[in-house]
Amino acid sequence: MKVLVAGAGRLGTQIAQALSATGNDVTLVEYDDVRAAELDGLPHMHVVQGDACDPGRLEQVGALVCDLVIAVTGRDEDNLVISLLAKREFGVGRVAARVNEAENAWMFDERWGVDVAVPAATPLISLIEEATGATDTVALLRLSKAGVEVMETAIDEQSRAAGLTLGEIELPAGTVVATVVRDGRPTAPRPEVRLLPGDELLLVSHEATEQEIHSAFQ
Template sequence: MSMRVAIGGAGNVGRSIANELLENGHEILLIDRDPHAIKSDTVPGAEWLLADACELSSLEEAGLDTCDVAIAATGDDKANLVMSLLAKTEFGVPRTVARVNHPKNEWLFNEVWGVDVAVSTPRLMCALVEEAVTVGDLVRILTFHEGEANLVEMTLPGGSPCVGQRIGDLTWPGDVVLVAIIRDGHAQPPDADGSLEAGDELLFVTAQDYEQELAEMLSPRAGITVKQTPVASPRI
């Protein structure tokens, strides 16, 4: 489904996002207040607007009320919060995504400021390091506040009772859903007739209430805990 997406901030990050979304068939509007950032030749398929994405009049000119998604991708956390809040409260944009530049500001990027999805590169890198060195621990990667669900990952240890089990025969706790398996560096959807192998990286969507039960099922041992390293919040 093609969407109209407004991106505040036409720096390297904003332009990279724009190019990726254009390739996927979406309509893109790039907004930046710096004339030097208006480089239409770098994203030729996008619309461009020289304006301040923190000003109501600029967002009206951009037709933000016609957008399906607003992305605040500037290098200024204050600007990203203001754009997200205006997009959500004044223009009713269904989905807002905001870039977090400084980890100390992460706590602000939530629904109170109109942010549906907060993306923190430092937090993402920390979580991926944690994920890479952890086997047998459930690692929380993303938090989806609106649905009260999390994206969690576990690298399946060799001693897990699930190793060798047919995926279709496994009964996950509650509303847990196995969404992907990463094996030998390649992601694949779960096959009911396939089996789990030691070293598989398993990605689940689960309510927080079932995380502990899922962890104990995959890697039963005394005192198991869920590592809480959320990268982003809510729906992407």
């Protein structure tokens, strides 16, 4: 599936990481050039700088051939414009948009090209399920056609992995770390990254159980 995610905040980046780690072709679009540069080089996805409200830029980054557009910027007006362009200008089959302010929820419907409106408080897994139409959930996420699970674990002071580098942790068979989120920002999962209390990890596996993941880090 070809996916375009507009907005590279914490949520948008986690969505992009989860979807790309399960075999989807994901492009993450971010208006702020500094933020886009910070994310450049994250594995398994394309990160581009640009204004997703600009139809020309949307076309440049592949909106014409997208199966799914997810608008998760911090501004409702931007998410609505992106959704409308995706649906009306580019004929994208499925469009999901985040609702940041509850009083604006009434606008997020088919009139603005929104197939799935997701409140800001919706957990990551629910947003991905709603956006993709996937319903087969085990642990955090299993995209139905991929047969791959995306699981989440958090590091605290008591975690056995606290203070260790990723390279020092023996992961279960068939498991990779997709990203380490620290202070709300994703970090490329290089072997030398040392885990600290407060870190959150997204892991992708086609074999490990949730208990095995827990045992490796906790």
